[in-house]
Amino acid sequence: MQNETKKELHTQMWKIENPKDFTAHDREVLEKAAAIIRAGGLVAFPTETVYGLGANALDEAAAKKIYAAKGRPSDNPLIAHVSCLEEIAPLVSNMPENGKKLAKAYWPGPMTMVFPKSAIVPYGTTGGLDTVAIRMPSDPIAAELIRLSGVPIAAPSANTSGRPSPTRADHVLQDMDGKIDAIIDGGPVGIGLESTIVDVTEEMPMVLRPGAITVEMLRETVGEVGIDPAILGPVSADVRPKAPGMKYRHYAPKADLTLVEGETEAVVETINRLAGEKLAEGRKVGIICTDETKDRYPAGMLESIGARARQETVAHNLYAVLRDFDDRGAEYIFSEGFSEDNLGRAIMNRLNKAAGYHILKV
């Protein structure tokens, strides 16, 4: 209509204090949020991995709004979130045996599986693919919101495309204020890295993105499991990674990030030297260190990501540290590297991508 002005979105922020025991106020918040999802709107909410930006996964127009709010390339498909196993059958054309086994072992939890999609899942949600990625989150707020909505919720990480994923509600507000209808603040998330993605459409399950359900855990449940090459290093332009999202420079801070890997002594010395050079040029420099090394960097802005021995803590702090350095105006960041076993594989995958594979082995 000619005179109709476009309505400005005003993002509301609703707090849920204790997700383990919803109060009447919390239930009201969840009902309001579910009503927005049903009406085709956007609500950000906590999950155990990172904050998600939710919309009705079966409503192509609603899914489009997610891409617009995030500035996300339209060929990067969305994960559909469900609250129980019964909600999966309508979304898939068949449920492979390995899918059943993995669901039994790790759902609800931080694992996404790729299935052949059914006709009701729109291509607008799957980025044009004939498969659909599905996850059943364990976070009680996420699970209750999905249940109350009565529809699967498409929910990519609630950040502007390319920025570090949000692990707190204020991160979401930074990126999404005025672009989405509401944010449910459930406090900081538990894990801090996105879900493990496993493709179960072929005989051998294939990990497309590492996460808190580790490759070692998956192998324990279903035997042989492959790892998509896009996880391990940069993919050349002619290779199409199976998870289309893996081809983008992701999770990245505004600063130029360099990863320095090797023996601790050499790493500390190299970072101090490189940081010193940039500082001498008058640049703002951030250093990502660990509790073990935090006393060994005399110059630059320092943030410890946690104790090296506790991978869970490193995962939990990673994105918040990257965002903090953005807020503090860092132009260059130097980070120590981490071992790639267990959760370390996911940590290094995100750090490698954040650094655009700018890695120094010393």
Ligand code: AMP
């Ligand atoms: P995000 O929701 O921001 O964590 O990103 C979702 C990730 O899941 C992206 O890397 C997508 O490429 C991947 N993904 C979603 N759906 C599919 C699918 N059907 N097949 C393969 N990867 C998928």
Ligand code: MG
């Ligand atoms: Mg994301």
